Amino acid sequence: DAMVIQNPRYQVTQFGKPVTLSCSQTLNHNVMYWYQQKSSQAPKLLFHYYDKDFNNEADTPDNFQSRRPNTSFCFLDIRSPGLGDAAMYLCATSRDKGAGNEQFFGPGTRLTVL
């Protein structure tokens, strides 16, 4: 089945130790998104790629970076995780960015920072 896959589902890292979260898709969608969702809160968009074009949200901390080496894969890099970065990280994809293009979400990676 075509889908959005996130690995790992659970990630534990130490304060200040760089960590990378992975997302892959078999939908061949042009757009890939990364959201941060803290406990009992709505998902918050960090950034998205439209093909190779990177779009950062204005309030996304510099500590968060992303790479998209090809259509299928997108990575979220947290350079120096702090305790406040513990959250669920959701990846999503859509065929395009126009109104009505549904976003398909992966199962998420729950990040714990010790």
Place this chain on the structure above:
Amino acid sequence: GEDVEQSLFLSVREGDSSVINCTYTDSSSTYLYWYKQEPGAGLQLLTYIFSNMDMKQDQRLTVLLNKKDKHLSLRIADTQTGDSAIYFCAETFNNAGNMLTFGGGTRLMVKP
């Protein structure tokens, strides 16, 4: 900017109907969505409505949109224990393509 609000919590008995409400401030919405999130999982799109519609029904789900009052609701008929989850409304707006603005989520608890 856009503001989307939901009540935090709803508790119903199995077999009853559930109504989850959402209000928004920006009248330039294009599409309005309802997502379901089970514990530890991603977001599952349940249904959506285009902003020029008043109602959409899909099996046990009924979406009502009152554009005058900027109010969106999701009714789940014959609620089951498997419907227990967090429900997010989300919207897209003119000039923002498919970028989603989420409400804070409503936790639905279904008691047997």
